[in-house]
Amino acid sequence: MASDFKYKLDIFRYASKHGLFFRDAFTGIFLRAKKVSFNKGEEVRFPVNNDPHLVFVHEGAVLGTLSFVDGSSYRAIKVPQSIFLTGSANFINPNIRDQKWEVANRSEFTAIPVNILMDSLTSEEMAPEKLSKHIRSVMDFDVRLYLHLLGIHSLYNKVDYLVYNQPKWFSKTQRYLANYLNVSQNGLSNAIKSWDQLNFGA
Structure with a gap:
C-alpha cells in the first residue's frame, strides 16, 4: 500500500482539477x-x-457493469485518477437497479462512505451539490463513451479510437478490455496487432 501522503496527494490533484477541493471539509x-x-x-x-x-x-483498474430498471446496461473502466460509486442503491441515479465492479488487476483505492462524505461537505457552501453534479457528469461521460464505442462497428476502429482517447486502458488486463468491448480476447489481440503493424510497422 502507498503512503497516506501519496493517497491524499492523488485525491488533492483530482479535486483541485475539478474544482472540488474543500479545505475545511477534507x-x-x-x-x-x-x-x-x-x-x-x-x-x-x-x-x-x-x-x-x-x-x-x-492503482490498478476496475471494470464496472451497471444495469438500469428498464433493462438496459452499460460498462465502465476505471483507471488511476478516476472515481466510481459502489452500493446496493445509487443516490445519484435511482434508475440504476444493480452495479458490479470487478478488479482487472491488483488495485488500491480510497473509499469514503457516501453518507459521511456528504455530511462532511455540508460545512462548505454548495459543496454537496457540486460533488453530486460532478459524479453525474462522470457517469454521463461513461455512458456516452460506451454507447459511442458500441456504434463503431469495426474492432480495428474501436482500437484506433481508444488509442487516441483512452490509451491507459491498454496497459491493463486485456481480458477486461475485451469484456468491456463485448469481443473475444483473440479478436481484440488481433485488432491491436493490426493497428500496431499499420502505425508502427511492427
Missing part, C-alpha cells in the same frame, strides 16, 4: 476514509450491507 473526510486493496477478479464491496461508497482509484 480533514474530516480523510479521517473516515478507508485505504483498501483488492486483487484481480475480486468484486469491490464494503460491509455492512454493501453500503454506498465513493471510491477513488490510486
